[in-house]
Amino acid sequence: MTDWWGSTQLPSGATRYWRIGALSLWVTHLEREWQVAHCWSDDPFDDALEIARDDVERPPEQPLRRFLFTADFPLLRLTPRVSDRPVVTRPELPLIIPGGQSATIYMASPLWVELAVGSPGPAGKPDQMLPSFDELPVWRAPKTWFGDNTLDGTLCYATRTRARVEPGDVRGPRITTSALVHNDHDEALKVLRLALPLPQMSVFRDARGMLWTEATTIGYSGAATGPARIESVPPPEAGPVTLVSRSRQDRQTNVLARAFSAVFAG
Amino acid sequence: MTTTLTAAIAAWTSVWVKKPKGGWLAQLLAKDPDDIAVLGLRLLMFVVLGLLIARLLGSLVARFAIKRGSAQGAMLGRRFVFYSVIALTGVMILEELGVELSVLLGAAGILTVAVGFASQTSASNLISGLFLLGERPFSIGDAIRVGDTTGEVLSVDLLSVKLRTFDNLFVRVPNESLIKSEITNLTRNPIRRINIDLVLSYDEDVDRVRALLCALAGEDPDVLEEPEPVIWVDQLGSSALHVRYLVWASNRHDFHGVRARVQEKVAKLFRQHGIGIGYPRVQVGATAGAQSEAEAGAETQAAAAAEASAPAGPQPGPR
Numbered sequence: 001m002t003d004w005w006g007s008t009q010l011p012s013g014a015t016r017y018w019r020i021g022a023l024s025l026w027v028t029h030l031e032r033e034w035q036v037a038h039c040w041s042d043d044p045f046d047d048a049l050e051i052a053r054d055d056v057e058r059p060p061e062q063p064l065r066r067f068l069f070t071a072d073f074p075l076l077r078l079t080p081r082v083s084d085r086p087v088v089t090r091p092e093l094p095l096i097i098p099g100g101q102s103a104t105i106y107m108a109s110p111l112w113v114e115l116a117v118g119s120p121g122p123a124g125k126p127d128q129m130l131p132s133f134d135e136l137p138v139w140r141a142p143k144t145w146f147g148d149n150t151l152d153g154t155l156c157y158a159t160r161t162r163a164r165v166e167p168g169d170v171r172g173p174r175i176t177t178s179a180l181v182h183n184d185h186d187e188a189l190k191v192l193r194l195a196l197p198l199p200q201m202s203v204f205r206d207a208r209g210m211l212w213t214e215a216t217t218i219g220y221s222g223a224a225t226g227p228a229r230i231e232s233v234p235p236p237e238a239g240p241v242t243l244v245s246r247s248r249q250d251r252q253t254n255v256l257a258r259a260f261s262a263v264f265a266g
Numbered sequence: 267m268t269t270t271l272t273a274a275i276a277a278w279t280s281v282w283v284k285k286p287k288g289g290w291l292a293q294l295l296a297k298d299p300d301d302i303a304v305l306g307l308r309l310l311m312f313v314v315l316g317l318l319i320a321r322l323l324g325s326l327v328a329r330f331a332i333k334r335g336s337a338q339g340a341m342l343g344r345r346f347v348f349y350s351v352i353a354l355t356g357v358m359i360l361e362e363l364g365v366e367l368s369v370l371l372g373a374a375g376i377l378t379v380a381v382g383f384a385s386q387t388s389a390s391n392l393i394s395g396l397f398l399l400g401e402r403p404f405s406i407g408d409a410i411r412v413g414d415t416t417g418e419v420l421s422v423d424l425l426s427v428k429l430r431t432f433d434n435l436f437v438r439v440p441n442e443s444l445i446k447s448e449i450t451n452l453t454r455n456p457i458r459r460i461n462i463d464l465v466l467s468y469d470e471d472v473d474r475v476r477a478l479l480c481a482l483a484g485e486d487p488d489v490l491e492e493p494e495p496v497i498w499v500d501q502l503g504s505s506a507l508h509v510r511y512l513v514w515a516s517n518r519h520d521f522h523g524v525r526a527r528v529q530e531k532v533a534k535l536f537r538q539h540g541i542g543i544g545y546p547r548v549q550v551g552a553t554a555g556a557q558s559e560a561e562a563g564a565e566t567q568a569a570a571a572a573e574a575s576a577p578a579g580p581q582p583g584p585r
Contacts, residue, residue, distance in 0.1 A: 150455065155457070
């Protein structure tokens with residue numbers, strides 16, 4: 001699979017188009033100015049991918065945002081990022097893990113696209129990029145509330161997943177997170193939803209071009225709060241990986257514990 | 267270089283300090299100045315320095331508090347420090363003027379009784395303000411509703427709370443009335459419910475409406491998936507079915523915009539799917555006798571109309 005992210009040179013006056021899943025993105029380069037227009041299709045499972053096309057004109061009715069810079073930068077970089085809020089994933093069908101058993105669940109989450117401009121570095125040196133000037137979600141995921149009541153909790157994004165037990169191919173521009181759930185309790189564990197603290201996770205690319213976050217491990221021993229841990233790398237099934245983008249937030253154990261506190265609710 | 271500096275200092279002291287009668291600065295710093303001008307200057311110095319230190323310390327405390335807490339804490343800290351330093355300055359000025367504070371405090375006790383009667387409202391506001399500061403039902407920046415006034419809290423002072431209404435009016439609410447009345451904090455909780463009351467015709471299929479409304483909630487990314495939308499029949503009205511459509515949204519990001527959008531979408535949905543709105547209906551029944559009278563009346567009217575339209579002919583007789 002070809003990578004849709006990375007750097008591209010865009011001459012002044014040119015417009016380039018990307019279709020990343022549900023997101024259609026037009027970027028125009030003018031003298032010391034970059035213009036961004038975007039829209040989303042209605043299908044959350046849209047897996048279309050069109051990379052850096054010059055022949056797709058921007059619809060005139062599309063709203064435009066203008067970003068002005070002190071100097072002219074010819075280089076544009078697109079970077080996949082994790083979402084800016086935790087993501088609550090609900091399996092389409094409830095999963096039941098009998099007592100004493102463990103299972104690895106693979107979940108797909110929507111991505112964000114970060115835009116940055118810069119200048120090409122000298123031969124053999126990395127490009128000199130400015131901090132990101134804009135970012136857009138590939139799919140505007142609906143919001144949801146994750147907490148014990150309507151006073152204490154976190155505003156998250158909601159996604160539905162088939163909660164596969166095999167890594168498989170994740171269609172479209174999505175990011176896969178694996179959760180290894182240990183049920184150390186005698187009774188069966190019914191998993192209705194899983195909260196993933198994605199802002200604390202990084203994005204990795206495997207050899208096939210699929211995107212992964214670090215693996216997570218959750219233990220359940222009958223208490224409401226299961227000890228949760230974010231590993232430092234994606235699961236072994238991903239194979240050799242390279243880091244694409246770093247996490248948005250530092251890992252905080254208390255936030256993590258809260259995010260996972262009602263994992264098994266329902 | 268050193269010699270030049272020493273000479274300059276000597277010259278300065280000779281001019282400013284070693285004046286006749288001990289010099290201005292010496293007089294100013296003396297324990298008991300004997301010149302009224304010196305005393306005045308000294309008091310002015312106290313006032314200026316007191317104000318300066320009060321502002322400086324207040325700003326420092328506010329800067330420290332805003333890093334650790336809320337804007338309200340910063341404002342309270344700054345005011346507390348400012349007024350404490352001002353009070354201390356006042357005490358020092360009184361001492362400088364030779365006023366004995368013990369006598370003054372005794373007089374203040376008697377004065378307090380007199381003033382207390384005269385300023386009951388202010389005292390009540392002051393004490394209410396202290397309670398409000400302790401209880402903290404709202405903070406600066408919160409949107410609250412007090413009586414008929416809804417607005418954003420600009421400041422919480424000892425005597426009153428200042429609000430900015432959403433149509434940009436400045437409202438001062440006395441603390442006493444705040445303590446007595448019901449306060450609704452509209453922005454305290456992170457999520458909030460949107461309540462939409464619908465009136466449906468009895469001919470309408472409620473299950474169909476429920477399915478359509480559920481789908482509508484699922485399509486809007488700003489309507490929360492959880493807590494789940496609720497659609498229930500609230501009341502069986504005399505002429506229509508009263509249904510409540512309850513969905514949740516974030517209270518931090520454009521709540522009113524989401525509510526307006528959802529209501530607009532509901533209206534469009536009803537129009538698109540031809541969902542009947544319940545209107546008040548009145549069924550008029552008629553008995554046989556009444557009917558015959560009505561028919562007779564109708565016949566008379568028809569006859570009169572025929573006569574009026576006839577171009578010629580004998581005039582009708584008197585009725």
